[in-house]
Amino acid sequence: MSTIYQAKSIRTMDPHQPHATHLAVKDGHILAVGTGADVADWQSAWGPLELNTDFAERTLLPGFIEGHAHMMEGLLWDYHYVGYYDREGPDGTIWPGLKSIDDVVAHLKQIQETRDDPSEPLIAWGFDPIYFEGRRMTANDLDSISAACPVAVLHASLHILNANNFIMDAADVKNADNSEFIRRDTRGKPTGEFLGQLGMYMAMRTTNLDLLAAASSPKTLQTFSQVARQTGVTTCTDLANPVPEGAEVAMRETVEKDSFPMRLVVAYQGNSRPPEESVARMQALQDKQSDKLRFSLVKFVADGSIQGFSARLKWPHYYNGAPNGLWYIEPDRLREYLKAFTAAGFQCHVHTNGDECTEVTLDAIEDALRAHPWPDHRHTLQHCQMASRAHFKRMKNLGVGVNLFSNHLYYWGDEHRAITMGPERAGRLDDAGGCLEEGVPLAIHSDAPVTALAPLFTAWCAVNRLSSSGVTLGGESEKISLEQALYAITMGAAYSLRLDTEIGSLEVGKRADIAILADDPIEVGAAGLKDISVIGTMVDGHVHLNKGRDA
Amino acid sequence: MSQSPPIGSAPKVSLTIIAGFLGSGKTSLLNHLLTQSQGRKITALVNDFGALNIDSELIEAQHGNQVSLTNGCICCSIGDDLMRSLADIMRQDPLPDHLIIEASGVADPTRIAAYAAVDPQLRLDGIVTLVDAAAHALHAQDPYLADNYHKQIEAGHMLLLSKPDLVEAHQLETLEAELRANYPTTPQARVRNGHLPIEVVLGLQAKEQVQTAPPLTPQIEAHGLKSWSGHLPDNLSRNALADKIISLAPHVLRAKGVLADAQGAYALHYAGGRIHFENLDVTPSGHFVLIGKPELPNAETLSTLFQPARA
Numbered sequence: 001m002s003t004i005y006q007a008k009s010i011r012t013m014d015p016h017q018p019h020a021t022h023l024a025v026k027d028g029h030i031l032a033v034g035t036g037a038d039v040a041d042w043q044s045a046w047g048p049l050e051l052n053t054d055f056a057e058r059t060l061l062p063g064f065i066e067g068h069a070h071m072m073e074g075l076l077w078d079y080h081y082v083g084y085y086d087r088e089g090p091d092g093t094i095w096p097g098l099k100s101i102d103d104v105v106a107h108l109k110q111i112q113e114t115r116d117d118p119s120e121p122l123i124a125w126g127f128d129p130i131y132f133e134g135r136r137m138t139a140n141d142l143d144s145i146s147a148a149c150p151v152a153v154l155h156a157s158l159h160i161l162n163a164n165n166f167i168m169d170a171a172d173v174k175n176a177d178n179s180e181f182i183r184r185d186t187r188g189k190p191t192g193e194f195l196g197q198l199g200m201y202m203a204m205r206t207t208n209l210d211l212l213a214a215a216s217s218p219k220t221l222q223t224f225s226q227v228a229r230q231t232g233v234t235t236c237t238d239l240a241n242p243v244p245e246g247a248e249v250a251m252r253e254t255v256e257k258d259s260f261p262m263r264l265v266v267a268y269q270g271n272s273r274p275p276e277e278s279v280a281r282m283q284a285l286q287d288k289q290s291d292k293l294r295f296s297l298v299k300f301v302a303d304g305s306i307q308g309f310s311a312r313l314k315w316p317h318y319y320n321g322a323p324n325g326l327w328y329i330e331p332d333r334l335r336e337y338l339k340a341f342t343a344a345g346f347q348c349h350v351h352t353n354g355d356e357c358t359e360v361t362l363d364a365i366e367d368a369l370r371a372h373p374w375p376d377h378r379h380t381l382q383h384c385q386m387a388s389r390a391h392f393k394r395m396k397n398l399g400v401g402v403n404l405f406s407n408h409l410y411y412w413g414d415e416h417r418a419i420t421m422g423p424e425r426a427g428r429l430d431d432a433g434g435c436l437e438e439g440v441p442l443a444i445h446s447d448a449p450v451t452a453l454a455p456l457f458t459a460w461c462a463v464n465r466l467s468s469s470g471v472t473l474g475g476e477s478e479k480i481s482l483e484q485a486l487y488a489i490t491m492g493a494a495y496s497l498r499l500d501t502e503i504g505s506l507e508v509g510k511r512a513d514i515a516i517l518a519d520d521p522i523e524v525g526a527a528g529l530k531d532i533s534v535i536g537t538m539v540d541g542h543v544h545l546n547k548g549r550d551a
Numbered sequence: 552m553s554q555s556p557p558i559g560s561a562p563k564v565s566l567t568i569i570a571g572f573l574g575s576g577k578t579s580l581l582n583h584l585l586t587q588s589q590g591r592k593i594t595a596l597v598n599d600f601g602a603l604n605i606d607s608e609l610i611e612a613q614h615g616n617q618v619s620l621t622n623g624c625i626c627c628s629i630g631d632d633l634m635r636s637l638a639d640i641m642r643q644d645p646l647p648d649h650l651i652i653e654a655s656g657v658a659d660p661t662r663i664a665a666y667a668a669v670d671p672q673l674r675l676d677g678i679v680t681l682v683d684a685a686a687h688a689l690h691a692q693d694p695y696l697a698d699n700y701h702k703q704i705e706a707g708h709m710l711l712l713s714k715p716d717l718v719e720a721h722q723l724e725t726l727e728a729e730l731r732a733n734y735p736t737t738p739q740a741r742v743r744n745g746h747l748p749i750e751v752v753l754g755l756q757a758k759e760q761v762q763t764a765p766p767l768t769p770q771i772e773a774h775g776l777k778s779w780s781g782h783l784p785d786n787l788s789r790n791a792l793a794d795k796i797i798s799l800a801p802h803v804l805r806a807k808g809v810l811a812d813a814q815g816a817y818a819l820h821y822a823g824g825r826i827h828f829e830n831l832d833v834t835p836s837g838h839f840v841l842i843g844k845p846e847l848p849n850a851e852t853l854s855t856l857f858q859p860a861r862a
Contacts, residue, residue: 171669179668180661196662197634198669204638205670242630245615272630274599301631312695324698327657330573331695360695 063234074224139192161199413467680707708823
């Protein structure tokens with residue numbers, strides 16, 4: 001079926017023809033882009049094309065591309081969202097932010113009273129106490145929901161967990177050594193809050209469930225794709241996945257269905273196997289790919305997070321005096337892996353949060369490229385939140401791209417100013433302006449589920465650089481323009497995934513992956529960018545309308 | 552939904568964490584422990600099974616990321632998810648006697664030890680940190696890793712100096728003196744190609760080596776270490792005994808006793824400055840074993856110290 005879609009406005013991200021109103025789709029690809037005046041020519045050149053005016057009052061953009069998210073976003077919606085900010089679920093339900101511990105407890109109590117089997121574990125996620133002054137959540141709070149089944153509240157960071165006494169009793173922490181990973185009250189009694197991954201470990205031991213299964217069940221994938229569709233995303237990454245034997249086949253069965261509204265780029269977790277074995281696994285995945293499922297990237301996590309004080313920073317390190325963070329992989333080992341994957345011709349994405357880690361990773365990439373020259377490798381630094389201008393210059397010279405964690409500016413901007421980085425360094429956090437000025441290819445991301453998947457919001461963050469309290473981080477030189485931000489969430493991300501010949505702009509021959517918006521971002525302007533309603537998407541020409549929106 | 556059996560009802564698994572930088576000899580030590588297990592059921596969580604280079608004749612079966620050895624030991628690769636690997640191991644039935652976790656070269660071993668603080672079925676036996684004698688100077692000043700390096704040494708309940716043969720004797724002595732000055736209560740031992748009596752690393756086994764009289768493995772003396780054993784009087788309280796052991800630190804590497812005092816029967820485990828008492832409901836043998844460095848006092852002095860009633 002060949003169709004011409006008429007829209008109020010089409011922003012193509014194609015410099016040859018940035019603005020249009022009509023777009024023809026054939027066999028899942030874009031056949032033609034232009035205006036009403038071109039339609040007659042298209043008809044005579046390409047044969048009969050059906051005119052569809054469903055989106056005549058809508059704006060079309062290239063489908064958004066989320067270059068750094070995790071499939072866990074799809075899993076967490078099996079549990080109950082209790083975050084501070086409103087968050088849209090896969091079915092379009094807006095879950096209102098909960099503004100106090102009492103609100104969280106009341107919300108979960110209501111769920112406990114109405115669910116089918118109240119003896120099942122009750123798991124909640126997205127809790128973020130940094131916004132609550134005063135007391136912290138305790139096991140007694142959660143016992144008031146139920147003391148007869150495991151109740152666990154996972155924090156937004158995914159690295160802290162509050163448990164009720166059902167779990168605490170099983171954990172037997174009363175006899176435990178005095179561990180810094182178990183929060184205690186002033187009398188030394190454990191409060192029910194576990195740091196590191198201890199809480200998740202105990203919740204898993206108590207329930208015998210794999211609460212955060214790495215495996216990608218069809219349901220998890222479906223939910224993940226629905227969250228993506230609600231926000232206009234047509235290509236999403238899972239960064240990263242160890243891809244256990246056989247997982248690639250199961251994933252493909254789900255993803256291949258026309259009704260599955262998303263292209264999925266799985267980044268293979270490079271250090272999930274020893275180097276030689278790991279390269280072989282990646283090679284074996286290559287012929288398991290399809291149009292909608294890619295195993296084209298390798299991912300490494302080199303350090304921790306800034307807000308978790310586990311990112312590796314250069315002197316003077318943390319503003320509050322916390323000791324420098326952690327390497328998640330030995331620098332020498334990273335070097336070895338990067339060399340092995342570069343030699344085999346696989347593009348690598350490396351998570352580097354702190355500036356020391358960014359530097360060490362650039363050294364490792366330079367080493368790999370000296371050993372195995374590759375002019376268009378497109379190795380990419382992910383997060384890369386504290387990169388300086390000097391780092392960006394070096395990235396430019398090495399041909400390295402960057403995908404910045406712009407959502408941090410809003411969610412943790414205030415904490416970075418006050419606690420982790422101090423005002424000067426927080427000013428250059430996620431410096432998209434500097435990055436583009438130095439000529440480094442730019443994408444921006446949400447790291448969902450760490451923050452909500454929503455590229456228009458991410459673009460808004462990079463353009464406005466406002467923290468949640470309304471403080472602007474940095475100045476004009478760190479900001480990017482609205483047009484640059486829209487490019488970053490489409491062509492910028494496509495480039496970083498080596499998919500820019502296929503997707504990322506609306507031009508002839510590319511895949512018909514389209515975001516359908518209620519309003520034109522260019523007309524709405526920078527301030528309102530995050531509030532634009534997404535009507536749905538098109539993936540390979542298949543229309544997927546959002547729940548809770550009228551076309 | 553299947554509820555797990557109530558945790559805490561099964562016997563404890565003793566946990567040893569092997570820390571140290573890349574190239575410090577963790578793999579050689581693991582290879583030695585797994586192949587010289589002396590009847591212990593050891594499960595090891597390792598970073599790279601292939602690097603262990605276990606003799607293929609010792610490999611019984613391989614399923615996914617798990618390799619079974621003919622001596623009953625099991626080796627699992629961690630991948631990049633220690634928490635899940637550990638949870639999987641602790642759900643197995645039967646549980647191993649001993650679990651060894653090979654920390655990555657940049658891990659903070661105290662983070663791994665924390666699992667034992669919450670899991671009632673895990674008992675932290677100790678953190679063993681390998682110090683590469685030949686690369687110490689380099690590691691201690693590494694611009695990116697020095698903080699990590701010192702953290703690992705600080706976390707160690709026992710420091711094993713590897714590759715002693717690659718440095719001059721005086722350099723080795725200087726390093727040992729430096730470590731002793733900074734960590735006066737942490738015992739040290741030298742280890743070459745991973746060879747060290749298993750009792751030193753994993754502790755003494757209650758049944759075979761403490762309930763009945765020694766002999767300890769002849770390896771102890773072959774490695775230039777010393778051991779002492781004897782029956783302790785039951786008027787010696789556990790706290791008094793602890794004080795006596797600590798008075799000998801850092802020359803004591805290991806101690807174990809199956810004993811009784813006014814509070815009842817108990818087992819004592821000592822590993823690198825850490826004493827752990829475990830209440831027992833068996834009749835204790837009163838036997839006590841100590842493994843230490845050559846600097847330990849002679850047998851007569853030890854008898855006087857630990858058996859004052861007879862002295």
